[in-house]
Amino acid sequence: MTSQLRKHCVSVLTLCFGVLALARAARAAPLALHTQGAQIVDASGNTITLRGVNLGGWLVEEPWMQPFVTTPPKGSSFAPIKDHVSLWGTTEKRLGTAGMGRVRTAFRSAWITAADFDRMRALGLNCVRLPFLASLPDEPGGAQWLDRAIAWASARNMYVILDMHGAPGSQSDQGHTGQADVNAFFKEPVNIARAAALWARLARRYRDNPAVAGYDLLNEPTGTPNSDTLYVVQGRLYNAIRSVDTRHIVFIEDGYTGVQWMPFPAPCGWQNVAYSTHYYNFQAKSAQDQKQSSQGYVTGLEAERTRRQIPYYVGEFGLEPGGTPAVLADLLGTFEDKHLSYTSWTYKVAWTGGGRSLWALYCNAKPIIPLDPYRDSEADLIRKCAQLRTERLDEYTQMADAFRGAVRRGGSGAAAMPMPKETP
Secondary structure, eight states: OOHHHHHHHHHHHHHHHHHHHHHHHHHHSOOOEEEETTEEEETTOOBOOOEEEEOTTSSSOOGGGSOBOOSOOTTOSOOOOOSHHHHHHHHHHHHHHHHHHHHHHHHHHHHSOHHHHHHHHHTTOOEEEEEEETTGGGSTTTHHHHHHHHHHHHTTTOEEEEEEEEOTTOSSSSGGGSSTTOOOTTTOHHHHHHHHHHHHHHHHHHTTOTTEEEEEOOSOOTTOSSHHHHHHHHHHHHHHHHTTOSSSEEEEEOTTSOGGGSOOHHHHTOOSEEEEEEEOOTTOOSHHHHHHHHHHHHHHHHHHHHHHTOOEEEEEEOOTTTOOHHHHHHHHHHHHHHTOEEEESOSBOOOTTOOOOTTOSEEOSSOOOOBOTTTOOHHHHHHHHGGGSGGGSEEOHHHHHHHHHHHHHHOSSGGGSOOOSOOO
16 A cells, blocks of 8 residues: 555545544434423434433532531530531631632532543433522532533433522521521512522523523422412412523422322413422331332322323432332333433432442442531541542442333433543
């Protein structure tokens, strides 16, 4: 072969590889989603089952599932740590605003990384639900954490559901709203107005991004005085989004008031919406209890979906106490058979004492050194954050196998698309 022919062949091969790389990148970009009758479909009309996990603990810290020291030293003026506000408030009081910011960044940078999206994609998952607090976009660079997650998902042909886990004033008295024992969201009109303005702001930011599956208006809004108020308020949030974005799905939760009492969308003027509920049975005594109650829950959802002709999405679910990987596999298989989209709670936990449970795909089998906001220096806290990286934790293999089996059972959909090797 002459040198000129060899150069020509190299050029052709280079071009071919370039075209393949572009095709792979184009294939990786997810298609925008919308609702069609009782299903979620993509821009090509393919029915899509969203299957994934919640990124719990990342942008909304929950001390029960993370290794923070929460009891203050005896005789100190510090209060117990119960939530996001008290965690970072205590840290700021000791280390100053800049020091607290550096520790929080180190924590977030360790808890979820691009490699975690690779792990989820390798399981065949095509979606994450991303809990965030209403205060996040007002932090310096706060919205960039959302941008980062969406970019990581998009590069892997995955979707993100943005979940307002904590509304202004808190939509319940629970710590997972960001601040426990407040429950002022539904009581003060200014909070509702702030939430509406924030959703309009976020919808404007992401209205052209197909990797955003949609907007989950309010996580577990159990602080509502009644179901009428719940849906009037969510209607205001829906309208705020629709003022700037008519494309994305809006996810509306029942707040444990009962899916049978959720309104029909058309009389409310709601279009391109999906209804979301959560499943937990904390009274279960055995695996059989969890199996029976979870399967009954799905039967009820299927009946309501048929009656309303609207997609239903299980935004959170867990099988503790009493559940087993076999019960999880059965439930995931039922979700797939019924084309019910789902995201489990949660992707990972890290407990001071270690241990494994159905709460998470990744956990620490052995004890780890807790992060002590009351005593640790800034350097110590940042150093300890490194042990929270998922590669330092352990996969719950049987739980991961249950997800893999569900993906195989579900077959087609976004999860069947190959993941590009060149991922940022």
